[in-house]
Amino acid sequence: MARNWKELLNNFAKFMIVSLIGTVVDLGLHSLLSVYVFQDNYWGSYWLAPAISFEISVIVGFVFAYFFIWKDRVSERSTRSFFRHLGGYNLANIGCFLIKFVLLQAFHFLFVRLDWLQSWDLEPTFCNLLGSIFGGLFNFWINEFVIFNKKKEKQETTKQ
Numbered sequence: 407m408a409r410n411w412k413e414l415l416n417n418f419a420k421f422m423i424v425s426l427i428g429t430v431v432d433l434g435l436h437s438l439l440s441v442y443v444f445q446d447n448y449w450g451s452y453w454l455a456p457a458i459s460f461e462i463s464v465i466v467g468f469v470f471a472y473f474f475i476w477k478d479r480v481s482e483r484s485t486r487s488f489f490r491h492l493g494g495y496n497l498a499n500i501g502c503f504l505i506k507f508v509l510l511q512a513f514h515f516l517f518v519r520l521d522w523l524q525s526w527d528l529e530p531t532f533c534n535l536l537g538s539i540f541g542g543l544f545n546f547w548i549n550e551f552v553i554f555n556k557k558k559e560k561q562e563t564t565k566q
Contacts, residue, residue, distance in 0.1 A: 414550070420475045421546050428467040429538060435459035437531045451530045456510060457503075459534075464499040468492055476554035491553065498548040506541035510534050 436459035444450020472480065472491055480487060513533040523529040 417475055417550060418546060421471075421549070424467055424470040424475060425542050425545075427470065428463040429535070429542075431466050432459045432463035432538065433531055433535060435462055436534050437528065440530045441527055452511065452514065455530070456507065456534055460499075460503050460506070464496060465492075467499075468495045471495065471549060471554070476549070479554045479556055494553045495549070498553055499545060501548070502541040502545040505544055506534070506537035509537035509540055513537065 436455050439455035439458060440451035444455050468491075472488065472495075480491065510530075510533045513536045514530070517523050517529060517533070523532065526532070
């Protein structure tokens with residue numbers, strides 16, 4: 407049976423709102439870390455800061471996903487269920503992070519090669535944003551169809 411497109415679009419809209427919140431957390435924390443903590447430090451700005459900011463945004467995003475977006479797909483509400491879903495969500499987001507991270511590096515090296523934005527303090531954050539767009543699309547797909555996959559309802563055939 408085909409998926410309900412209305413439900414899919416509704417979940418995508420909710421996911422986009424939550425992703426916007428996560429992106430603000432990710433970019434805001436990444437900016438603070440790369441400008442104030444890891445200033446003029448390639449490894450700090452392009453490796454540590456995005457890893458730290460991304461993981462914090464994952465936790466924020468999961469709380470919204472578990473209690474807001476896919477709440478009707480969680481069959482049992484318990485501490486075990488919460489952490490089991492968090493584990494799957496975190497693993498999926500690690501995959502998203504890898505996509506984002508590779509693209510962040512690619513955009514950075516492209517901008518260096520083209521000599522674009524090199525004097526801009528927020529260039530690492532901009533590269534992070536570009537990578538996040540592609541990682542986010544993968545993230546929605548994996549959450550909708552794997553982690554919070556809608557269980558097929560058993561259809562009872564009753565003849566009256």
